[in-house]
Amino acid sequence: MENYLDFSGKKAVVTGGRRGLGKAMVLALAERGASVAVISKSPDAGNLMEEIRKCGGKGFYLSADLAQPEDRKGIIGRAVECLNGIDILVNNAGLQFQETAETCTPEQWKLSQSVLLDAVFDLSRQAIPYLKKQKSGKIVNIASICAFREGGWNFSYGVMKAGVVGMTRCMANSLARYGIQVNAIAPGIIRTDLTASCFEKERYEEICRKYPAGRLGEPEEIAGAMLFLASGMSSFVNGQTLVVDGGFCGN
Numbered sequence: 001m002e003n004y005l006d007f008s009g010k011k012a013v014v015t016g017g018r019r020g021l022g023k024a025m026v027l028a029l030a031e032r033g034a035s036v037a038v039i040s041k042s043p044d045a046g047n048l049m050e051e052i053r054k055c056g057g058k059g060f061y062l063s064a065d066l067a068q069p070e071d072r073k074g075i076i077g078r079a080v081e082c083l084n085g086i087d088i089l090v091n092n093a094g095l096q097f098q099e100t101a102e103t104c105t106p107e108q109w110k111l112s113q114s115v116l117l118d119a120v121f122d123l124s125r126q127a128i129p130y131l132k133k134q135k136s137g138k139i140v141n142i143a144s145i146c147a148f149r150e151g152g153w154n155f156s157y158g159v160m161k162a163g164v165v166g167m168t169r170c171m172a173n174s175l176a177r178y179g180i181q182v183n184a185i186a187p188g189i190i191r192t193d194l195t196a197s198c199f200e201k202e203r204y205e206e207i208c209r210k211y212p213a214g215r216l217g218e219p220e221e222i223a224g225a226m227l228f229l230a231s232g233m234s235s236f237v238n239g240q241t242l243v244v245d246g247g248f249c250g251n
């Protein structure tokens with residue numbers, strides 16, 4: 001039987017892979033033999049390349065502000081040059097504002113749209129010709145449960161993540177015939193810099209009461225879902241959004 005968790009020889013691009021969920025996904029891929037190109041905003045990768053090397057993988061770092069069309073231009077081509085190909089694209093980079101439909105500023109709306117939606121579209125479009133040529137490829141978009149159950153204070157984030165869910169379905173429909181699968185993950189609250197305030201003791205206990213699992217998630221639990229969607233295990237799954245939230249949305 002095929003070892004689905006062997007990613008030897010696979011080439012993956014992960015946006016926002018420098019920390020948080022992205023980093024957990026980068027290391028999960030590298031540990032299983034993939035070469036990984038990380039695209040993030042910071043000018044340098046910190047010690048991430050060293051960590052990738054330690055777990056036996058090969059890593060490359062490309063600094064780009066994905067909010068900027070000029071930074072996005074040709075970025076997948078550059079990653080392909082480093083990796084000598086591309087099999088997997090994980091569109092993960094993200095940010096979040098605390099606002100409502102009434103308080104969201106035009107600047108917040110624009111930045112949310114650029115990073116959370118435009119970059120996913122743009123980078124996927126840049127990857128498609130490579131994946132189409134080899135008649136295989138996996139695009140995994142990181143959406144959010146806010147696409148379905150926005151709590152009232154992450155307005156533009158919820159709108160854009162709902163867009164990611166829609167884009168995933170529509171892109172999958174037209175690319176399936178070329179052997180390309182496009183799926184998404186909708187995480188619940190997971191421990192990263194983005195959600196640090198949710199892990200402060202009192203708030204944590206209050207939020208956990210709404211989670212049937214009785215706890216919030218860890219980045220590795222999203223990496224597991226990504227490995228499934230990026231491997232042959234999910235060969236007939238397309239256009240789907242996998243909710244990974246300890247049961248919150250089903251509650």
Ligand SMILES: NC(=O)c1ccc[n+]([C@@H]2O[C@H](COP(=O)([O-])OP(=O)(O)OC[C@H]3O[C@@H](n4cnc5c(N)ncnc54)[C@H](OP(=O)(O)O)[C@@H]3O)[C@@H](O)[C@H]2O)c1
Nearest residue numbers: 016018020021040041042065066093094144189190192194
């Ligand atoms: N954590 C959660 O509970 C949760 C839940 C649902 C969905 N998500 C989604 O999961 C993804 C990762 O979130 P996270 O929690 O890991 O967040 P995080 O810890 O704040 O990390 C965000 C990553 O995105 C990168 N990034 C942000 N803006 C960028 C830009 N303009 N250009 C390039 N890179 C940019 C950052 O790059 P630098 O490191 O270079 O700054 C960082 O690596 C996001 O799409 C988020 O919406 C997270």
